[in-house]
Amino acid sequence: MSAREFVVLGTASQVPTRHRNHNGYLLRWDGEGFLFDPGEGTQRQMLRAGVAAHDIHRMCVTHFHGDHSLGLAGVIQRINLDRVPHPVTAHFPASGQKFYDRLRHATAYRETVVIDEAPVTGDGVLARTPGYTLSARRLSHPVESFGYRITEPDGRRILPERLRQYGIQGPDVGRIQREGALGAVTLEQVSEHRRGQSFAFVMDTRLCEGVEALAEGCDMLVIESTFLDEDAHLASEHGHLTAGQAASVARDAGVRHLVLTHFSQRYTDPAAFERQALAAGFDGELTVAADLLRVPLPKRH
Known part of the structure; x- marks a missing residue:
């Protein structure tokens, strides 16, 4: 198993389909696991994907729309039920504190695990360890939303x-x-200089400076592409990206591996997202995400 891999738990947007669960993603980064945007059904998708509660060290919520956060209640209760032996940290927009509190205490359960709260108040570094720096940038959506980036220090x-x-x-x-x-x-x-790896997670947003900053020079960019290009007016109206827009960001930022996800239920042909991403001029490695897919991070240069 790759020490650094991206596990897709769900790829739908607002409405799940027969083949796409609500959002949910786990990044394995050496000995740590980052759970991003656990939507409804994430706990069951974890079981299907071979992801355990013990694998989670940080939970990173971009914003408090249901398809990105309703699964938080079940995941937190599972963390406590399984008595995860290490502290877990929850990152989420500070403006959504009341939603986080409701989800964390949605029902009665026995709390056995320390879950540290680290609300995100603005752009900047959220955590720094010897193996990575976790940072956030504000995005453009009808509710406050942040994208996340993990950057490894350069080495030799x-x-x-x-x-x-x-x-x-x-x-x-x-x-x-x-x-x-x-x-x-x-x-x-x-020895010679070795550039550290980087990973960015960008969900619901229009094009904005935050998207560009998160994507810059990334080895892997996971980004929403809710709409196809012909529906760009809907994307702008609802605070989303099209496949072509997401690919253009990746192209200009020099992204090595682009992962498209968060697809509207109105589309039934995943290949259309690939065609539009390629038409936008992105020539790196491209993945149109599917539920339960595992994607290794690119090898270092």
Whole structure:
């Protein structure tokens, strides 16, 4: 199993269909799991996808429309029922605190797990760890909505031929990585710069600066494409994107892998979203999401 993969739990928009559950997505990032926008039915989709409550470390809600948040109640109760052994953090728009409170305490249950609340109040960094930085940017939707981005710090890639050149082997390899030097040999002499990976999650929004900022240079961009291009007027009216608009953002931002999702029930041919994304000039890797699909993050450059 990939240490970094994106698991699709649901891909519908406001109305689920026979083949598409309401939204729900899990990003596996090394030893942590980020659950994004758990809509109604997410708990059952987790079971079908092989995702356990123990896999969740952070829950990231973009906004409080039902197709993005009604499953939160069941997921939180499952986290407590399964006695998840680590703290879980919930990120959500601060303006939706009353909705979060209602969902968290929708029914009676025994609370056994610490769930930290970290409401999002504006653009900026939400969490910083040795393995990633989690940040948020405001989007353009009828209710307050935020997109999320996970960015890995840049690092160094060890070059075996350089190690051999300087006679470095065994435990000394780890030592030069930790300490930055071994005698007169520096880490820079036996390695090269490695750009950190990045992942962005963009749901319900019109085109705006936040979308562009989240997508910039991303290895994987998961983005809504609720409408096809011929219905761009509906997309603008309701605060959404078309397939062509989403692909144009990815094209201009240099995205490596574009994942389209959040499809209106009015469309029955997923291939139409692919055709319009390609017509917009996106030439990277493209996935039209389907429920229960698993998508590995691109390999590092």
